[in-house]
Amino acid sequence: MDAPLSVPAPGTPAWGDPLTEALELTGVRCVLSRGLTAAGAWALAFPAPGRLKVQAVLQGTVWLLVEGAEPPVRLEAGGAAVLAGDRPYILASDPAVPAVDALPLLRASAEPFFHTGDDGRDTVTIGAHLELDTTAEDLLLSLLPPVLQVGAATAEARTACWLMEQTLRELASDRPGASFAAGHLAPLLLVQVLRAFLTGADAGHCPTGWLRALADERIAPALRLMHGDPSRPWTLAELARAAAMSRTSFAKRFKDVAGVPPLAYLRRWRMHRAEHTLRRADTPLSAIASALGYGSESAFSNAFKRATGLSPRHYRETVRSA
Structure with missing residues (x-):
């Protein structure tokens, strides 16, 4: 049984840490994680996720175009982006490539990775949807920009990429405790997302x-x-x-x-x-x-x-x- 109102003793790491306090309320869980491999010229259109979405690039380069947000975001290997979840978006090899609906490709296979474009693996990217409790949605989603880029050179991006790769492996495996492990990786991923936001240039421009x-x-x-x-x-x-x-x-x-x-x-x-x-x-x-x-x-x-x-x-x- 939870004891959410207990206050840590002074001197413990959580004492007076508003981010820790807020994360305790999120109830965050990873509800979907899929990988994409691609080669050549390609572009896929996705509907609004309806949840917090994290996209990490493990290999190659991906362009991210979010409806109503300009300009397009270029994600290099090791980088990541965070979407508040309320807008459709496109992943592409180039912003000029016409996009096709991604949903038929996603539905055609239950494999952890699906492929688009030519033969080969020029690009490897992973997307994760994070579901939050209602209180956390009010605290977070309305306050984040439509898209937040986490540069590949940051420690937060490197950790986020590793966490997403591990989450995908857990969800794709039949090993004992896989769901439990994936569920505990999701809060760590959210920590990296918020740390990147708080230390980045966008923090001073977000809504009050x-x-x-x-x-x-x-x-x-x-x-x-x-x-x-x-x-x-x-x-x-x-x-x-x-x-x-x-x-x-x-x-x-x-x-x-x-x-x-x-x-x-x-x-x-x-x-x-x-x-x-x-x-x-x-x-x-x-x-x-x-x-x-x-x-x-x-x-x-x-x-x-x-x-x-x-x-x-x-x-x-x-x-x-x-």
Whole structure:
């Protein structure tokens, strides 16, 4: 049984790490992983994945064209790209090659790799779909750009390529524990994706939200405090002091990058934690209330209903029956 509201002791690696806290809520799992080998001139059109999609190139060069995102992205061997999942896209040897529907090729074979183009293996690429819990989709998918390139020279890309290759091997094998192994590789892949985003140039241009705030060096210390001890009644003055800013400057900067004022962010984060616990554990409401800093079960229930439109008990029954 999960115990999602336990807070690590100070000094442990997860203490106050907002990314670790958020990843605990994702419930990420790899639902599909396929490889593609290709040669000559080729282009394949894919529908919107509907899920977070990671594409890694192990050999050769692949062009990635995402609907509504310009210009086309050139992926070299060892590089990867991340798609938020809401737009159709094309993989091609050259952007000028007319694309054909990829779905018939995918359906024609259940093999882990399918082939297109001429004979040979000039190009080898792997795609993985990552499915997230509803809370994680709200936290992540709406905040990522349509396409994020992870350069081949980065440590994150090298690790992502290796993880995807291992995931494909596990899913294609009949070895004992293959599904379990693939399921545990998916969260590691998501870590590399988010690390690449947070250290890249795109982080400062993403939509407002916790991910952009996490990439902001001035705001990050305050985020770590709130995530490290969500039950504490943090004041604006304490959070501003952690960021070495005046209260006015801190409040403005926080709202500019996170989209909400600091204390509103804290309340929202508490509700994300509560939703996660209600979905996955039978923790009493009084214990959830205490762990999140509410003085009583009724105070927590009222706050939860204001945030979600449902009482905690009704929410737990609804999501579990679904």
